[in-house]
Amino acid sequence: MAFVEFGLNGIFLGAVFGLLALAIAVVWMTTDVVDVATGSYAAAAGMVAVWAGPPWGALLGILAATALSGTMGVIFLIFRRLGATRDTILIVLCTIAYTFVIESALQSVFGTDNRFFPSVPGAFDVAGVFLTFQGVFAFLLAVVLLAGLLAALRWSPAGLLMRASAISAKSASLTGIPVRRVQFVVFLLGGAIAGVAGVLASMSIGVSYSSGFALSIVAFSGAVVLGRVTVSLAFTGGLLIGLAIALGQAYLPQGWDAATAPILIVAVLCSGLVSRDMFHGARP
Amino acid sequence: MTRSVRLSRISPVLIILGIAITLAIAGEVRPSIYATSVTIGFFSLLALPLGLLYGQGGAISLAQGGFAAVGAFTTAILTVKFGWSPFASLVVSVGLPAILAFVIARPLLRLPELSLALVTISLVMIFKVVFERAERLTGGYNGITGIAPLPIIGVERSYAHWTVWTAVLIVAYCYASYVESGRGRALNAIRVDRLLAESTGTNVALELSSLFSLSAGIAGFAGWFYAHYIGFMAPDSLDPTLSANILFMVVLGGRKSVLGPIVGASLFTLASDLLPGTVTQGMIFGSLLIVILVFFPDGIVSPGMMRWTRRRATTIPEAKNTPGVRLERA
Amino acid sequence: MTLSARDLSVRFGGLQALAEVSLEVTPGRILGLIGPNGAGKTTLFNCLTGVIQPKGTVVVDGVEITQLRTDERVRRGISRTFQTPRLDMNRTVLDAVMLGYTPHLAQGRLACFLGLPSVGRSEEHLRNGAIEKIRLLGLGGAAEDRAGSLSLGQLRLLEVARALVAGPRYLLLDEPAAGLDESDRIRLADAIKNAAASGIGIVLIEHNVGFVSRLSHELLALVNGTVVARGEPNSVVCSEKVVEAYLGPAYVH
Numbered sequence: 001m002a003f004v005e006f007g008l009n010g011i012f013l014g015a016v017f018g019l020l021a022l023a024i025a026v027v028w029m030t031t032d033v034v035d036v037a038t039g040s041y042a043a044a045a046g047m048v049a050v051w052a053g054p055p056w057g058a059l060l061g062i063l064a065a066t067a068l069s070g071t072m073g074v075i076f077l078i079f080r081r082l083g084a085t086r087d088t089i090l091i092v093l094c095t096i097a098y099t100f101v102i103e104s105a106l107q108s109v110f111g112t113d114n115r116f117f118p119s120v121p122g123a124f125d126v127a128g129v130f131l132t133f134q135g136v137f138a139f140l141l142a143v144v145l146l147a148g149l150l151a152a153l154r155w156s157p158a159g160l161l162m163r164a165s166a167i168s169a170k171s172a173s174l175t176g177i178p179v180r181r182v183q184f185v186v187f188l189l190g191g192a193i194a195g196v197a198g199v200l201a202s203m204s205i206g207v208s209y210s211s212g213f214a215l216s217i218v219a220f221s222g223a224v225v226l227g228r229v230t231v232s233l234a235f236t237g238g239l240l241i242g243l244a245i246a247l248g249q250a251y252l253p254q255g256w257d258a259a260t261a262p263i264l265i266v267a268v269l270c271s272g273l274v275s276r277d278m279f280h281g282a283r284p
Numbered sequence: 285m286t287r288s289v290r291l292s293r294i295s296p297v298l299i300i301l302g303i304a305i306t307l308a309i310a311g312e313v314r315p316s317i318y319a320t321s322v323t324i325g326f327f328s329l330l331a332l333p334l335g336l337l338y339g340q341g342g343a344i345s346l347a348q349g350g351f352a353a354v355g356a357f358t359t360a361i362l363t364v365k366f367g368w369s370p371f372a373s374l375v376v377s378v379g380l381p382a383i384l385a386f387v388i389a390r391p392l393l394r395l396p397e398l399s400l401a402l403v404t405i406s407l408v409m410i411f412k413v414v415f416e417r418a419e420r421l422t423g424g425y426n427g428i429t430g431i432a433p434l435p436i437i438g439v440e441r442s443y444a445h446w447t448v449w450t451a452v453l454i455v456a457y458c459y460a461s462y463v464e465s466g467r468g469r470a471l472n473a474i475r476v477d478r479l480l481a482e483s484t485g486t487n488v489a490l491e492l493s494s495l496f497s498l499s500a501g502i503a504g505f506a507g508w509f510y511a512h513y514i515g516f517m518a519p520d521s522l523d524p525t526l527s528a529n530i531l532f533m534v535v536l537g538g539r540k541s542v543l544g545p546i547v548g549a550s551l552f553t554l555a556s557d558l559l560p561g562t563v564t565q566g567m568i569f570g571s572l573l574i575v576i577l578v579f580f581p582d583g584i585v586s587p588g589m590m591r592w593t594r595r596r597a598t599t600i601p602e603a604k605n606t607p608g609v610r611l612e613r614a
Numbered sequence: 615m616t617l618s619a620r621d622l623s624v625r626f627g628g629l630q631a632l633a634e635v636s637l638e639v640t641p642g643r644i645l646g647l648i649g650p651n652g653a654g655k656t657t658l659f660n661c662l663t664g665v666i667q668p669k670g671t672v673v674v675d676g677v678e679i680t681q682l683r684t685d686e687r688v689r690r691g692i693s694r695t696f697q698t699p700r701l702d703m704n705r706t707v708l709d710a711v712m713l714g715y716t717p718h719l720a721q722g723r724l725a726c727f728l729g730l731p732s733v734g735r736s737e738e739h740l741r742n743g744a745i746e747k748i749r750l751l752g753l754g755g756a757a758e759d760r761a762g763s764l765s766l767g768q769l770r771l772l773e774v775a776r777a778l779v780a781g782p783r784y785l786l787l788d789e790p791a792a793g794l795d796e797s798d799r800i801r802l803a804d805a806i807k808n809a810a811a812s813g814i815g816i817v818l819i820e821h822n823v824g825f826v827s828r829l830s831h832e833l834l835a836l837v838n839g840t841v842v843a844r845g846e847p848n849s850v851v852c853s854e855k856v857v858e859a860y861l862g863p864a865y866v867h
Contacts, residue, residue: 034398034402075574075578079578082578086581089398089401090535090577090581092398094573094577094578097571097573100570101566101567101571104565104566104570105567108563108564213524220402221406253417255416256413256417259409259413259414261406262409262410262413263406263410269399270392460729465733465737466715466719466733466737467719467721469716470719473716476701477700479665479700480696480701482665482683483685483696484688484716485688485689485780494723
């Protein structure tokens with residue numbers, strides 16, 4: 001029973017990581033950039049939400065995250081405008097530097113405490129397995145968001161543009177799709193999703209100014225762990241990482257669970273499971 | 285021709301020697317400058333081999349700080365807990381990260397840049413968890429205190445300055461010589477195009493793993509020096525942010541030249557000394573990094589001759605007086 | 615003493631790029647490889663050099679090398695050029711050609727790091743050799759120029775020079791004459807003949823049927839990954855299947 005309880009709570013925790021992995025994956029697929037600052041958008045969303053308080057704080061937090069990722073989007077566009085053939089790795093370094101900026105800003109505004117947004121109260125038990133409403137809420141919200149995103153990608157005109165730009169930015173731009181604008185919108189979208197994840201995180205595990213980087217690493221491991229990078233696989237990967245971390249917390253000696261995500265990244269990427277094309281920007 | 289080649293190899297070394305002497309003179313006048321110069325030297329030692337690996341060979345690594353931490357903890361454990369002499373532990377401090385790097389290099393270095401960056405930073409995070417958790421050896425979060433100063437050098441800052449800068453000079457000389465040899469040519473080919481390198485007979489995996497291992501070994505040496513100089517080593521002393529910063533030094537300073545990493549290391553150290561407040565520092569610092577990465581992606585020092593020849597060949601004659609050309613010249 | 619490939623087959627997804635292709639080239643001989651675009655000529659080179667792993671075997675001078683890496687094959691004497699030149703456009707022509715010396719570099723890693731005088735002497739020696747080859751191919755005036763300033767045809771010549779300085783026993787040339795003017799083409803033909811005369815076995819991919827049949831001792835025609843004709847150049851060029859593949863069925867009679 002204890003195992004099932006840890007497992008389910010892990011998956012509920014994984015909903016947060018799943019959303020973050022999703023945010024990383026959409027930006028990655030459309031722009032070839034792994035946005036290392038994604039976790040920081042989430043941390044910012046959580047901190048702002050706590051500061052503004054319920055109920056509107058949550059919305060404000062998500063807006064803040066979107067604004068931050070939008071700024072990154074602008075930086076990305078300037079970078080591409082200045083040199084279309086430049087090495088993508090430089091813009092990834094920019095996102096790392098951006099992490100420093102956000103961390104430092106959060107620290108100087110909100111201080112160093114780990115902060116919590118009021119969570120959904122209550123708990124229940126099913127056949128001896130003890131679960132919180134907060135966990136169920138986070139999970140359901142995440143699944144609804146995922147379904148909405150998948151539906152939008154599948155059926156909406158904007159989704160079509162996004163998919164076209166993801167398959168090949170060059171051919172998409174040749175067919176008249178405003179690829180740069182689409183990429184900018186995807187940055188905003190990624191920030192908004194990360195914002196939701198951040199508010200959910202502040203309702204359960206709490207967020208601090210320095211949560212961002214660790215969240216990004218966990219989310220990235222979720223995005224790649226299933227081998228292929230797609231929207232739904234990234235989300236599922238995030239859930240699995242949540243599960244792995246929860247089981248690690250329960251059964252590993254204290255503190256070692258922090259190594260779960262990085263170990264998975266090293267193992268998955270070195271085994272060559274993830275298609276190389278994802279990393280090249282080699283798609284013509 | 286031979287003379288010019290030799291000169292181009294020696295001149296960066298002479299410039300670095302000039303920097304070291306200037307810093308030493310300034311240090312004699314104001315001793316606090318020695319602290320800065322030792323820090324610059326330490327960062328340069330980490331950044332230079334990465335400059336060779338990334339700037340010439342095209343293989344990125346965000347693990348330099350992590351390997352330095354391995355070297356530092358190794359000597360801290362061996363000298364404090366097991367009573368080794370620092371010179372005996374030096375062998376292990378250099379050897380352990382070098383061997384570790386060589387072993388993990390093969391699957392790693394096949395990876396394209398972006399995944400290599402993320403894998404190496406993950407490695408550093410794993411190292412950190414190990415340092416924090418292997419409490420019996422590393423002292424956990426509290427780290428290890430009372431690491432003895434090195435014999436002869438002791439705590440004398442000018443000696444420390446010359447030790448670390450001598451190491452920088454040697455590494456810079458080796459870097460410059462290597463780049464000018466036939467092997468440097470092969471290394472450059474790896475960066476440009478791996479298929480080209482393989483088809484002209486370079487064992488890409490071996491070449492890159494040796495360099496990866498070498499840069500880890502030099503990082504281990506820097507860590508060894510750091511531990512004995514500071515006298516204290518904890519998981520937070522050389523943390524993942526340092527690894528990221530080392531890469532930034534290389535990129536901002538100029539990844540294609542010998543002097544680039546050293547210029548990067550100097551600017552970083554000076555910036556963190558001169559920028560106000562520790563809390564807001566990240567904002568200024570990060571924004572500066574972004575601005576430089578976006579507007580000067582080749583870094584501050586890029587090989588001048590190359591820049592000139594590229595310009596000559598890519599600008600068509602009638603474009604000679606367009607603002608674009610003038611802008612880039614300036 | 616041959617480079618021989620037996621029954622090489624490659625599939626790319628649903629496409630049979632090569633179907634049981636065999637070939638053999640002996641030192642001093644020139645084997646011309648013709649066929650329309652997409653026939654599998656470059657794929658065949660990629661198999662011989664180990665860039666892709668085919669079914670079948672590749673044997674060089676009696677030693678099977680099917681499992682060897684590309685760089686190991688280069689060290690066993692198989693050099694190639696690329697259809698689309700591959701090189702660092704920012705370096706000089708001389709530098710680009712000297713890269714060809716890599717497989718037999720007499721410079722130890724440690725010596726290179728220490729910048730020993732022996733490395734300088736070795737470089738000097740290699741430089742002279744490279745200049746000689748560059749002159750041979752008519753690029754003498756451009757030795758110190760940036761490689762990016764050359765025309766496409768000149769870059770192909772540069773690749774030939776780079777392959778030659780490696781001192782290969784077998785040389786695979788992928789459309790070296792495309793985009794060359796008449797005088798350069800004559801120079802290239804001379805260089806290829808001289809290389810063959812000095813005992814190098816050459817495989818030559820070429821679209822210009824006149825050029826290749828004058829140069830080659832033997833021709834091999836590939837269509838859709840299969841060998842449709844092989845043998846004495848004139849008979850291959852006139853064979854029905856080759857004419858059909860190049861000009862269409864209407865021209866066969």
